[in-house]
Amino acid sequence: MDKIKEIEKRFMKKEIPQFNVGDTVKVSVRIKEGEKTRLQGFEGIVIGKKGSSIKETFAVRRVSYGEGIERVFQLHSPTVDSVSVIKKGKVNKAKLYYLRGRVGKHTKVEEKREAEKTTNAPVGEKGLS
Numbered sequence: 001m002d003k004i005k006e007i008e009k010r011f012m013k014k015e016i017p018q019f020n021v022g023d024t025v026k027v028s029v030r031i032k033e034g035e036k037t038r039l040q041g042f043e044g045i046v047i048g049k050k051g052s053s054i055k056e057t058f059a060v061r062r063v064s065y066g067e068g069i070e071r072v073f074q075l076h077s078p079t080v081d082s083v084s085v086i087k088k089g090k091v092n093k094a095k096l097y098y099l100r101g102r103v104g105k106h107t108k109v110e111e112k113r114e115a116e117k118t119t120n121a122p123v124g125e126k127g128l129s
Contacts, residue, residue: 005053008053008054011054011076012053012054012076013075013076015082016075016076016083017083017084017085019046019058019083019085020046020049020088020089021046021047021048021049021089021091021093021094021095021096022045022046022088022089022090022091022096022109022112023045023046023085023086023087023088023089024043024044024045024046024085024086024087024089024109025043025044025046025060025083025084025085025086026041026042026043026083026084026086027041027042027043027060027071027073027080027082027083028040028041028080028081028082028083028084029041029042029073029079029080029081030078030079030080030081031079039081042060042062042071043060043062043086044060044061044062044069044071045060045061045062045089045096045099045107045109046058046059046060046089046096047059047060047061047070047095047096047097047099048094048095048096048097054076055074056074056075056076057072057073057074057075058072058073058075059071059072059073060072060073061096061099061100063107068100070100087111088111088112088114089109089110089111089112090109090110090111090112091109091110096109
């Protein structure tokens with residue numbers, strides 16, 4: 001069993017950012033057309049994640065020209081070039097499959113806003129300018 005984990009560890013990507021369900025992500029996928037390869041971007045909301053280790057997958061949904069498009073990606077696949085987080089979403093469910101039945105603005109997910117860190121630095125003293 002340990003040999004399987006060692007082999008899986010060798011093929012796992014290390015530079016993947018942490019993202020959760022509800023986040024808006026942009027996935028760059030390598031597409032091979034004949035002899036050429038190119039990168040194609042797919043941006044949308046993560047509606048589900050499952051699996052672990054090298055078998056981890058995530059589903060991304062976006063609406064294009066009024067038609068909902070979902071695509072499932074394997075996180076550690078060699079065809080997935082990069083994953084970047086655009087926005088963090090604030091959701092209370094592990095799967096957002098209910099977005100499939102929604103239309104228009106109802107498909108939006110509330111954005112999670114982080115509190116800005118304020119410092120109490122002195123602004124400047126009078127008479128020194």
